[in-house]
Amino acid sequence: MIVPDSADILVVGGGFSGLMAAVFAAREGRRVRVLSRGQGALAVGGGTIDLLGYVPGRAAAVRAPFSAMEALGADHPYRLAGIPMVRQALDGFLQMCLAAGYPYEMEGGAEAPRNRRLLTSIGAMKPSCAVPSSMSMQGAEAAEEVLVVGIEGLKDFFPRLAVPGIARYLKGNVIPVLLRCPEKLAPMLEVGGKSVPSRDVSTLDVANMLEERDGRAWFVDRLRRHPAFARLRGKRGMILLPPVLGTKPLPDVQKALTEALGCPVFELVAPPPGVTGLRLRALLMAELRRLGVDLVMNAFVVRPEYTPGRSGAMHVAAVQVESGGRLRRCEASAFIMATGGIYGDGIEVTPSAVRDRVFGEAAPVSSALKPVDAGWSEPAAYPDFAAGYSHAFARLGTRVGADFRPVTENGLVTLENVFYAGRALGGHDPAAEKSGNGVALVSAFACAVHACRVCPAGSAPQQ
């Protein structure tokens, strides 16, 4: 009759890796609870699955990520997981999105994925792998006339700035179009004889507007009346927008605009709020509810409670969680740590040390970077930066073995039922490699698989 407040698997962290780990584990029939402080970077990011865009030391963008993975260090999360697991993770993700009615597209499929080029709001190119259909730019090679459309007052998106860069990647004519800001978004003010929007406008604001029928009608009408729109007549045209095609994980807004404008409409990559990431988060939240995952927001994990484990490793029985000035215990059979890196607060950096915020020394942080007496700013702290490799600071994170449990320098497992996913992991540099969400997804899958092995379904009492 007495039911302890426990889960089979406790996920710490509610960013992309934490939520995906929860989905994968719950699909295996485990009772999963997620503890999250803050909602991670997912909602403000681009939500694209950048698998592996660059290999450190090589200038050219990667075309075939699987073969490029061979060039990564042995401690890289992809090398630890192995290609079959990378494939399963990608496949699981694509199937989930498809079933949710918001498909992601990936060239070559999970068997042999190939990278694609995403264009950004400053006209740069970013190699990515699985992207929402709204970003797929299908038929871009054949487009003769391409309009890059912005709205006056919209932050961080200036068509004239983006066009020269975008033109380098497309065959057709690329033309900037700037629409007047609608009163609905920001009433205009007269300042020094000039009419300017009275407030800031973000991609999220435009996305909210385009979700409404009126907002779409305004947009279609203005764009159709713009002189540049006439260029599309009788030609194969394409319209590129910042990420503004609605906030819900549905293809509806893209479909409606494509129909109303008579040519395909796609989204570019933009700085936060990325909107496409917000859609992915909404999709994941619905999936978690469907799977009965218990998501606890604003929960701050303070410290673990240990019991002796087998073969010298420690066993974690529970974590202590702080809320409202009180500590509570959360028990579980396995723990997946998706606590983020330095920015996400999973890893603490002081002038003389780097440590895991929850487990400290018990989950050793790997790095080629040695704290030196004089501190982090000394060149001696960065042995391989000069050799053209990416910055060692960026690769700093928890050192794990092949089953994603933390290990010592000699490869001995330190915590027998704790697994690490996402940015907390050492051995990868998401910014330089363009591998952030890819590593998050693959490590989330690997953690779920290995965590399920240490806690068979039904081992904890049902809630």
Place this chain on the structure above:
Amino acid sequence: MRPIPSIDRCTTCSTCVTACPVTRVTRRFNGPKLTGPSSQRFRLLNRVEIEALDYCSNCKNCDIACPGAVQISTLNMLARAEQCRRHRPPFRDWVLAHGRFLGRLVSWIPQALLRFGMTNPLSRLVLDWLGVDRRAPMPVFAAKSFMRLFAGLAQRPSSRKVVLFPGCYINDYDPQTGLDVVWLLNRAGYEVIVPVSECCGVPLVANGFFDEARKNAETVVKALEAHAAAGIPVVAACTSCSLMLRQEYGELFAGLKGTETLAPQVRDAGEFLAECLERGELPLPEHVAADAFIYHEPCHLRAQGIGRPGLGLLRRCGVRVSEAGADCCGISGSYGFKKGKYDVGAAIGAPLFASVHEAVSKGAAAAVSECGTCRLQIAHHTGARVRHPLSVLREILDR
């Protein structure tokens, strides 16, 4: 008690903006990032306050979303307090902040005249003149306050004691929920003490009556402190009350004595009963035949970092409860009552109301939610019956 982290922890990442229900529906609000930490930098220079501050509903979704633990809504409430010290808030806000005052008057009025509350035509006219939206779902005063009903209860004395903090909503408008909680606490073997019926001060803070809110806080802490010091848990069934008692007193009222003693003893009533269940004090049946429900998680429960204990208790009895998955109902205490805010509140809650409609059409008997004004808002916009999850739990155990 955590200190308010410096605004410099804000990296302007915009996460709060993606989580803000008000930003989602109106362009009149500049969003939590600009209104909170960004404006705070100008406030430190004593610059004029931005008008949009008025649009923050203090729902706390920004704080919950922030990866840097910046307490954005608290910055907004402190700024509102400062603004209201300089410019008196409208009398409308005084009335909404002092629902308790009217409640006290009404508690002595005979039964027949009870509709005097805030819902009769005369009150409506006055409220309209004051700036309360005519369509607003004003609550109806209960015939007898919780305190009067509680005084008439016979409890079995027990060495295990628990303090119940009813708050103004349960005391004035919804005493039955309070009685249900008392029944459950008794059932778990606890004798219930109710030392104070004062309002915790949430509506005063939200409407800018900051100094007065502090006085309320002093009264409440003074009445509860000795019990907390003796290790007696303090429970509240309204989530805004428990959030205020355990967290916001420390954040808003610097130097308020006794908050450190009180805070660690405060629990949401569902949270406490879940602990009783774990200790074996509250045996629950496992597969009861009961109606289906749809659950709405109040923002101020989410902010407490304890998950959804009320939902968990019902599900452990085998009750089928789906989750609405909505961010906010849009009422935020008295926010959604005001002219100019009623439509904002209605738009915020629209996805929730749609989920409730759908659940009811599929056979759900009622919606359940811990927060009194959430229940009011959902009932007003959907016509559905809305109950406290613990009232449903009592009904299951009391058959």
